[in-house]
Amino acid sequence: MDIVNSYQEDYRIRLxxxxxxxxxxxxxxxxxxxxIASQHATALGxxxxxxxxxQLTWVLSRVAFRMDEYPLYGDTVRVSTYTRGFERLFALRQFELHSLQTGRRLGVASSNWLLLRSDKLRPVAPATAFPALAxxxxxxxxxxxxLDKLPDCATAGHEQEHRIGQFQxxxxxxxxxxxYAVYARDWLAARLGRPVRLVDMQINFNAALVFGDTMRxxxxxxxxxxxxxxxxxxxxNVFQAAGHFVVAEDAAAG
Incomplete structure (x- = not known):
C-alpha cells in the first residue's frame, strides 16, 4: 500500500x-x-x-495547540497535517498552519484520537483495525x-453553567x-473580566454531552x-483544559 502521509488545504477566513x-x-x-484531519483520513482509507x-468512529481524545499569530479576515491559511502512527489505543496526528500572505508559520498542534465501536463506544486498537498504517x-x-492526563484544579471556583443546545x-x-475550547476560553475571560487571547492550550476530552445536558x-x-x-x-468530568494566555484589549481572537 502506497501511503501518502501528507495532506494540506487552504482556508480563506470568511466573515x-x-x-x-x-x-x-x-x-x-x-x-x-x-x-483536514477528516479529509486526510479519507485519503488514507x-x-x-x-x-x-x-461501525467504527474516530473521536478526538486530546489536543494541544500553540498560536504565535491569529490571522485576519480575508487571509488564507494553509493547514497541513500528517500522522505519526499509532501508540497503544491512540492515533497520533500533527498540524501546522502557515499564512499564504506572509509565509510565516502561525501555529502548530498535536492530537490523539481514539477509534471506537459506534454501537457500544468501546475503544478498538487502531493498529488492529488498520494494520497497513501501523x-x-x-x-x-x-x-x-x-499529551498526558491533566491534574485536577487545586482551587477550582467561579462556576459558569452551560446548557447544551442543538447548535453545539x-x-x-x-x-x-x-x-469545549470556547467554553474554556470564555470561562477565563469571565473570570478576569476582560478579553483574552490564548497562546497555547491542551484539552482532554473525557466524556460526551448531548442535547439538553448541563455542564459547569x-x-x-x-x-x-x-x-x-x-x-x-x-x-x-467532561473536559479538562490548561494553557497560557495574554490579555487582549481588542479581543484579538474571538
Whole structure:
C-alpha cells in the first residue's frame, strides 16, 4: 500500500469566522483542524465512508495547540497535517498552519484520537483495525510529545453553567470539541473580566454531552496560566483544559 502521509488545504477566513479585531475565531481554528484531519483520513482509507461500513468512529481524545499569530479576515491559511502512527489505543496526528500572505508559520498542534465501536463506544486498537498504517515511518516532529492526563484544579471556583443546545451538536450526536475550547476560553475571560487571547492550550476530552445536558465550568487562573474543568450535572468530568494566555484589549481572537 502506497501511503501518502501528507495532506494540506487552504482556508480563506470568511466573515463569520472572524471575531473582534478581525482575527480568526477559536472555534474556526478547531473547525479547520477537524476538517483536514477528516479529509486526510479519507485519503488514507480510514475516513467516514470506511468507518460507517465497519461501525467504527474516530473521536478526538486530546489536543494541544500553540498560536504565535491569529490571522485576519480575508487571509488564507494553509493547514497541513500528517500522522505519526499509532501508540497503544491512540492515533497520533500533527498540524501546522502557515499564512499564504506572509509565509510565516502561525501555529502548530498535536492530537490523539481514539477509534471506537459506534454501537457500544468501546475503544478498538487502531493498529488492529488498520494494520497497513501501523508502521508508518514518519520523522517529522511531534509538536507536543506528551499529551498526558491533566491534574485536577487545586482551587477550582467561579462556576459558569452551560446548557447544551442543538447548535453545539455534531455528526456524532454530541457536543463538538470546538465548543469545549470556547467554553474554556470564555470561562477565563469571565473570570478576569476582560478579553483574552490564548497562546497555547491542551484539552482532554473525557466524556460526551448531548442535547439538553448541563455542564459547569470552573477553574483557576493567574496572570499567565489557567486551568478549567467542565463537570456534568451527574458529576462526570467532561473536559479538562490548561494553557497560557495574554490579555487582549481588542479581543484579538474571538
Amino acid at each position: 463569520n469566522e472572524a471575531g473582534p479585531g478581525g482575527r480568526l475565531r477559536l472555534h474556526a481554528l478547531f473547525d479547520y483542524l477537524q476538517d 480510514i475516513g467516514l465512508p470506511v468507518l460507517m461500513e465497519r 508502521d508508518i515511518d514518519e520523522q517529522r516532529p511531534v509538536f507536543f510529545p506528551k 451538536i455534531d455528526w456524532n450526536m454530541h457536543v463538538n470539541n470546538s465548543y 465550568c470552573l477553574g483557576e487562573a493567574d496572570e499567565q496560566q489557567f486551568r478549567v474543568d467542565g463537570v456534568a450535572a451527574d458529576g462526570r
